Amino acid sequence: MAQPNIVLIVADNLGWGELGCYGGGALRGAPTPRIDQLAREGTLLHNFNVESDCVPTRSALMSGRHPIRTGCLQSVPPGLPQGLTRWEVTLAQVLSQAGYAAAHFGKWHLGDIEGRYPSDRGFDEWYGIPRTTDESQFTSTVGFDPSVVDLPYIMEGRRGEPSRQVKLYDLDSRRGIDEELVDRSVAFMQREVGRGTPFFLYLPLVHLHFPTLPHKDFAGRTGNGDFADSMVEMDHRVGQIVDEVERLGIAQDTLFIFCSDNGPEFRAPYRGTAGPWRGTYHTAMEGSLRVPFIARWPGRVPAGRVSNEVVHVTDLFTTLAAVGEGEVPADRPIDGVDQRAFLFGETEKSAREGFIFYIKQEMRAVKWRDWKLHFYWEPEVNQGQGKLESPYLFNLTRDPKEETDVLVFNTWVLGPVLKMIKAFNDSCERSPNTRPGAPDPA
Amino acid sequence: MAQPNIVLIVADNLGWGELGCYGGGALRGAPTPRIDQLAREGTLLHNFNVESDCVPTRSALMSGRHPIRTGCLQSVPPGLPQGLTRWEVTLAQVLSQAGYAAAHFGKWHLGDIEGRYPSDRGFDEWYGIPRTTDESQFTSTVGFDPSVVDLPYIMEGRRGEPSRQVKLYDLDSRRGIDEELVDRSVAFMQREVGRGTPFFLYLPLVHLHFPTLPHKDFAGRTGNGDFADSMVEMDHRVGQIVDEVERLGIAQDTLFIFCSDNGPEFRAPYRGTAGPWRGTYHTAMEGSLRVPFIARWPGRVPAGRVSNEVVHVTDLFTTLAAVGEGEVPADRPIDGVDQRAFLFGETEKSAREGFIFYIKQEMRAVKWRDWKLHFYWEPEVNQGQGKLESPYLFNLTRDPKEETDVLVFNTWVLGPVLKMIKAFNDSCERSPNTRPGAPDPA
Incomplete structure (x- = not known):
């Protein structure tokens, strides 16, 4: 088949x-x-x-x-x-x-x-x-x-x-x-x-x-x-x-x-x-x-x-x-x-390296390889501290529980992550988002 | 052999x-x-x-x-x-x-x-x-x-x-x-x-x-x-x-x-x-x-x-x-x-059902079957709240991360746990503990 x-x-x-x-x-x-x-x-x-x-x-x-x-x-x-x-x-x-x-x-x-x-x-x-x-x-x-x-x-x-x-x-x-x-x-x-x-x-x-x-x-x-x-x-x-x-x-x-x-x-x-x-x-x-x-x-x-x-x-x-x-x-x-x-096992590698993550209207984080950059901090629901003035970066291999921000030592990671975000935002400009609760097109 | x-x-x-x-x-x-x-x-x-x-x-x-x-x-x-x-x-x-x-x-x-x-x-x-x-x-x-x-x-x-x-x-x-x-x-x-x-x-x-x-x-x-x-x-x-x-x-x-x-x-x-x-x-x-x-x-x-x-x-x-x-x-x-x-696999059951757990001089908790009773609360080191007026009881099967105290619904568990503690304390009375830093006997 x-x-x-x-x-x-x-x-x-x-x-x-x-x-x-x-x-x-x-x-x-x-x-x-x-x-x-x-x-x-x-x-x-x-x-x-x-x-x-x-x-x-x-x-x-x-x-x-x-x-x-x-x-x-x-x-x-x-x-x-x-x-x-x-x-x-x-x-x-x-x-x-x-x-x-x-x-x-x-x-x-x-x-x-x-x-x-x-x-x-x-x-x-x-x-x-x-x-x-x-x-x-x-x-x-x-x-x-x-x-x-x-x-x-x-x-x-x-x-x-x-x-x-x-x-x-x-x-x-x-x-x-x-x-x-x-x-x-x-x-x-x-x-x-x-x-x-x-x-x-x-x-x-x-x-x-x-x-x-x-x-x-x-x-x-x-x-x-x-x-x-x-x-x-x-x-x-x-x-x-x-x-x-x-x-x-x-x-x-x-x-x-x-x-x-x-x-x-x-x-x-x-x-x-x-x-x-x-x-x-x-x-x-x-x-x-x-x-x-x-x-x-x-x-x-x-x-x-x-x-x-x-x-x-x-x-x-x-x-x-x-x-x-x-x-x-x-x-x-x-x-x-x-x-x-x-x-199908033809390659060991995924076709993607990361993705953006929203909760409702907020871009909360981006995952890229084994790194994660958080723009907001809410480790437990309703215990959030809101938007971070300085984002948190975690390495998910070395720090799987996301406990120790290591951005200061790894600012190189910002490059690929911010490029992902720019590409995503550009795509939203070319093809506008649908607002929540929008009716069906005529 | x-x-x-x-x-x-x-x-x-x-x-x-x-x-x-x-x-x-x-x-x-x-x-x-x-x-x-x-x-x-x-x-x-x-x-x-x-x-x-x-x-x-x-x-x-x-x-x-x-x-x-x-x-x-x-x-x-x-x-x-x-x-x-x-x-x-x-x-x-x-x-x-x-x-x-x-x-x-x-x-x-x-x-x-x-x-x-x-x-x-x-x-x-x-x-x-x-x-x-x-x-x-x-x-x-x-x-x-x-x-x-x-x-x-x-x-x-x-x-x-x-x-x-x-x-x-x-x-x-x-x-x-x-x-x-x-x-x-x-x-x-x-x-x-x-x-x-x-x-x-x-x-x-x-x-x-x-x-x-x-x-x-x-x-x-x-x-x-x-x-x-x-x-x-x-x-x-x-x-x-x-x-x-x-x-x-x-x-x-x-x-x-x-x-x-x-x-x-x-x-x-x-x-x-x-x-x-x-x-x-x-x-x-x-x-x-x-x-x-x-x-x-x-x-x-x-x-x-x-x-x-x-x-x-x-x-x-x-x-x-x-x-x-x-x-x-x-x-x-x-x-x-x-x-x-x-x-050696002659029985599926351990020879014990629980134990007492001290940190230094404090009896912090007792584990018994899949229950744990905490007398102190310090989920992260140096973030302790000290001794609990009302101990916390967790079921480790249903709540492996010890997040929801269920003592109010399960006070029957206090019986076997407190008996374990009494037996332990009795044994310490019969055979007194050695103080930290004690010298060797003559």
Whole structure:
């Protein structure tokens, strides 16, 4: 098969340090044998980088562009403008035009109005939540007033039809949703196999987003509480997809990717861990930037390989488009780069050396090789010191926890970093950014 | 051979997160293939616990007793009373009496006066430094005045003879000392093999203690600076010992242990990392308590095993004494427990569930199962808040970085913890502690 099937599983708020293959697993009271096995069969990245949180990363993945360009700067409640405008070209559109059947089962978070649902944006079908999982708490909150906010629903839709509400998204359906997502994913793959066309299964799981509540079959499984039970469930869900790919005999024809959308949660009792890195999502620390990433494609992606090369979530857009022989838009800046040569082991080097990192409207930091320059300092969420008059420079090899500013000894690093910023700013001048909440073009 | 040879290599200030097999290695710019291989051939512990710093841990290892009992509470400069009194029984004495040839090559730090050197305390011979490596900076410090402090020397000695100064311990000899220690270790093993008696090689390396300066052959090796170069050298040194054990054909008869004495350094530019754990040595955080530990004995210690069971450095005294068929003193409290059944894989469970943790005279914390109760709060050195009116309780599985006090929800844990403390305090009443700096008994 020239065009492989693509299975892309994205966990929610899964920090770098949680999985067994990243030093967590049993230490976190939650062994993850299925994902660990996937890592042994494929390539595991130590330096896969994402945006600051959910909407920014998912928009970057779907568009190949940094959120500052697309206006997808943050999560917003239902009833307020949000999501990717229809001017953006999604990965699903690209692959669909290249002949892929495309399905989305899970959390979208890139638009919750007609015209912006997954089935309006390149997917043939979808099932899941249009926004996010905090909302599953709404209806069980003391004092909740349904007259002032839209109720959250699990929804579904098909290409060319309006999406519809399926059921309330509450604590009960939150516990059950990942099972449903996997069931639908399995059914989708079963339907698609043998049609002679490849498929793109985008499965953004709801685990481990807060409230991190496991399916009833997993409640109490570990003896280490809801978070560990949920992680064990997540590992099981990934294993179910792996098993079905195997059972269908398509493992050799399937690029299988598992990653996370952002760093760990910071809020107790759902606080996660980024392992050796400092910080959580919503910061510019390595614990926010780096998340798990595993890719498996037997015979194509080297097995048992571990790399610390810098890769960025926008690269997934460009690389998967290229793998699927799709066409990337040429009329706008695309931040993702084609990582096929690196992913397939033809080179040990990533196709990029660094990237810029925004939180909302602020350029917080730039990573370049194993250096990071911070323009703002907020090592823990809401403990920020604001903009730095003199930026902090850290060497991430020698100082992985970003503790000792060494700019004074290494000002040469400013050259390449500031050139990256200039190139980025120039590109924004040539192709202006979309403001947050912008309507779709006429 | 009923009594195996024992090789015990102790690195200095090597944090949990540094080695490849603990999630560091290449990420730290310093691959450690030899030690990683040792881990694959043996058992690696995730929860091996030590004392707060160098003297306390080394005294606990040599005596099987917490430092609060022996008075070995901290490092002190030359010329001041320090070390284990001669009333204590060392592991070297125990093994020597059981028929072992015993050699010490490296850093002692348990007494720098006649009668307290290694060759006075059970070792047949020694070579190394009586105290510690900070002192190698003395003679190159701006303003150093040799009239007010004893100069530091590398020394050597043989049982029954006075120890003697070999050469100045300065930055130059600091770079070279680990090579010398390995050369002497190799020569010792070569001499001992075939004599029909087992040997105990205690090799407390000087790496990675500050100033962390590599041997000239390793300077510039990694391109990541002195610290990474030194770690690569340390891995090489361990590999040299492994190779010689192999070459001599005694691998099957040798219990080979590699561990560290305490958590990572906190002082820049020598700051190390404890990986996913918080804190450094001189704190009561997990980054201080947990250090690398690997044991290999083909056919006896299970290969490829990783365990998160609680083990304590005092257990090395008791366990190695038992392995060597030596006699542990019965006239005093010994804190170490016999871990042979656990180490040899006859049980998955450690012989202990927890331990008390002092820094100097203060009982800072108690670890029990995966809980930790802090009585003082000093997450970073010198950032302490002093004694806590209401202790902090953390669950180390759910909250590995010790961030969220959950005592209010888990007061049941106080029961077993306070019983441990009572038992310890009772034992100190029955057998009074030795005060720091106490002279030897007449």
